[in-house]
Amino acid sequence: MKGSFRKRGKTWTFVVDIGKDPLTGKRKQYSKGGFRIKKDAEKACAEFISSYHNGECVINDKMTVKEFMTMYLTHIEVKVQKGTYKNYSNVIYSRIIPRLGNIRLQDFRTHHAQMFMNDLTAEGLSPKYIGYIKMILKGAFRYAVDNDQLRKNPMDKVLIKQSRRITYNTWTITELQTFITSAKQSLSFYHYISCLIAAHTGMRRGEVLGLRWSAIDLVNKRISVKETYSQTDKGFEFKDLKTSSSFRLIAIDELLVKELKEHKRMQNEWKLKLGRGYHDLDLVCCREDGQPMSPENLLRVFKSHVEKLGLPKMRFHDLRHTHATILLSLRENPKIVSERLGHSSVLRTLDTYSHVIPDMQEGTANTFLNALKDHNFDAM
16 A cells, blocks of 8 residues: 655645445545645655554544444344344444444544443443443444454454353252142143243243244154244244254153143144134144244243242243253253253353352262272272
């Protein structure tokens, strides 16, 4: 990259060709004038070229962070799930733009981002949420780098307070059994089966509510998890799972198989009773008329019944954590638990449920000692 110089009247101007604007495809030049002598123009030109290569200048030197983030949202809208796009939009419009929107993109530096992160911490936001905001900003600026609008990502060296390790509310086997027994007697058959599936498989709420009979093999006792269900402003929708590891086969136990058969029998009774009024979407967890269940209604019913029983407070999602914790405490292979949950790796499983590890370690130590005793180790 080189500059050219010309004299206009009594002052000098430099011009640098900086390629094509990725937004318009047109050739783009940067120029600046008003220098009294050519040597001053040459010095300023060299400083501009240096800052450009260091990632401190953008092709559209008038674009603000607000304009850029709006453009970025348009770019990702067709690439991410609707829920993800909504979350990104909320963060960008409620957090990022109000604070950083008026800064020119070419003037944005690491210290702007670091001050922003520090202020969020001082505001009392959780480290996890601050990390989420940082992730969005870093991804947006990565897009700018990929499209030659920036030469360096200003978020690369930004530091934030690390999130504390999250511990989940879980039930013991006895508490879980108390809930399941009562739920069968007190809840509607479709609320009960939803809770039972979650507790016995570790499936997510959306996976449970999106489960169809065609994905269940009652003979070979397994469930194929391949889609999820969510409710949006425009109604309900079924969609593919986010990651390849989420697509999985889960072995199910005799009790769940028995309850699923009974549930299917009750569904068939409702089909006969309602006739054409039954909306057959092949759903396992649905209302009496076959329509999808409301995720929020399921949460309310679950929370209300937990409070009624006086059990330790839990979210519906914590049935998933309870399932995993019980399996790990029973010395199930973490790899198997990871596959049941649809985690991307066993490391994620062990990190998420690290609170179970100390008890497992104690059992392992005793196993080792007993093995030595069985072999009449002299030191014993």
